[in-house]
Amino acid sequence: MLKQYPFYVKCTVIxxxxxxxxxxxxxxxxxxxxxxxxxxxxxxxxxxxxxxxQWKIPRVLSICIALFLAFLFIAGVGYFLxxxxxxxxxxxxxxxxxxxxxxxxxxxxxxxxxxxxxEKQQAAMEEAGAKMKxxxxxxxxxxxxxxxxxxxxxxxxxxxxxxxxxxxxxxYEVFAKENFKEVGVVLKQTKGAIQHYMYGLVVETSxxxxxxxxxxxxxxxxxxxxxxxxxxxxxxxxxxxxIISVALPxxxxxxxxxxxHTQVLIMICYAVIQFIDNHFLVPYIVSSKVKINALISIVFxxxxxxxxxxxxxxxxIPFAGILKIIFDRIDDLKPWGRLLGDEIPVRPKAQWPIRRxxxxxxxxxxKAG
Numbered sequence: 001m002l003k004q005y006p007f008y009v010k011c012t013v014i015x016x017x018x019x020x021x022x023x024x025x026x027x028x029x030x031x032x033x034x035x036x037x038x039x040x041x042x043x044x045x046x047x048x049x050x051x052x053x054q055w056k057i058p059r060v061l062s063i064c065i066a067l068f069l070a071f072l073f074i075a076g077v078g079y080f081l082x083x084x085x086x087x088x089x090x091x092x093x094x095x096x097x098x099x100x101x102x103x104x105x106x107x108x109x110x111x112x113x114x115x116x117x118x119e120k121q122q123a124a125m126e127e128a129g130a131k132m133k134x135x136x137x138x139x140x141x142x143x144x145x146x147x148x149x150x151x152x153x154x155x156x157x158x159x160x161x162x163x164x165x166x167x168x169x170x171x172y173e174v175f176a177k178e179n180f181k182e183v184g185v186v187l188k189q190t191k192g193a194i195q196h197y198m199y200g201l202v203v204e205t206s207x208x209x210x211x212x213x214x215x216x217x218x219x220x221x222x223x224x225x226x227x228x229x230x231x232x233x234x235x236x237x238x239x240x241x242x243i244i245s246v247a248l249p250x251x252x253x254x255x256x257x258x259x260x261h262t263q264v265l266i267m268i269c270y271a272v273i274q275f276i277d278n279h280f281l282v283p284y285i286v287s288s289k290v291k292i293n294a295l296i297s298i299v300f301x302x303x304x305x306x307x308x309x310x311x312x313x314x315x316x317i318p319f320a321g322i323l324k325i326i327f328d329r330i331d332d333l334k335p336w337g338r339l340l341g342d343e344i345p346v347r348p349k350a351q352w353p354i355r356r357x358x359x360x361x362x363x364x365x366x367k368a369g
Contacts, residue, residue: 038156
């Protein structure tokens with residue numbers, strides 16, 4: 001029906017719909033973000049619940065066992081990271097003293113080379129720190145809300161798994177009976193894509209954590225396990241997380257070691273690891289079923305951060321994959337599905353006509369005909 005209206009009408013309707021959608025999801029992020037994580041976790045645990053039910057274990061008990069194993073794994077990772085962070089904080093006063101000395105030396109060098117007073121530099125740093133305080137406060141608030149959402153996560157996941165058949169029947173009943181087959185295909189592909197993405201993400205993150213930690217151990221960087229694991233976790237956030245994961249060990253090496261050769265070697269090692277990750281691990285382990293191109297990935301990460309903060313940055317890529325699956329199954333939305341994908345056509349479908357010289361052989365044949 002929308003094709004019957006002029007182009008400007010269609011654009012207006014689409015823009016209004018997008019604005020309303022963004023307004024709703026931004027205003028309800030405290031509710032929708034935990035539900036989204038719980039939905040992903042429920043889809044991830046669904047095969048385990050089905051397997052436990054095949055072993056004649058009651059449904060409620062199967063869901064509880066699956067959730068217990070999942071949160072046991074999460075608690076193990078959290079305990080490991082907290083133990084590493086505890087050792088890191090013990091050395092924090094010495095590192096802070098060394099960092100202050102480095103900043104003072106840098107200020108003197110800037111004052112000597114660029115004729116900028118130390119007082120002006122200090123004022124600029126204080127002004128930047130004042131601007132950063134709201135950002136730090138919002139980040140702390142986001143972390144506190146994430147902790148609160150973590151408490152609700154098992155409850156939401158349990159209810160998603162328990163009412164799975166009810167929710168699936170609702171989705172089928174929304175559409176006409178002649179579309180049941182297409183709806184089933186979309187649901188099956190969406191479930192498979194999310195499960196493959198999440199399983200692959202765990203494997204890829206583990207491999208990157210091992211590679212990062214080994215590189216930092218060989219280079220003699222302190223807290224190599226903590227930095228390697230944190231770098232792998234931050235690497236889940238496309239592009240932006242990779243930059244932060246490199247900056248952390250470079251900063252630690254700057255504070256704890258003399259010279260700059262270690263920092264250069266860290267950047268070289270991380271560049272090699274990123275090359276392995278982007279060209280081998282991600283294509284073959286994580287995103288072999290649903291591939292999203294780099295441009296759309298960056299845009300979705302920025303939009304996710306603007307809408308839901310850190311949670312949105314983690315959720316944006318799986319949801320982009322879900323949108324691509326849905327778009328690829330609907331005729332009117334197939335161009336949007338191709339836009340999200342990474343398959344680049346050889347040439348555009350419509351091109352400007354090619355002008356030929358009057359004396360060309362082809363034109364001569366046309367005139368003769």
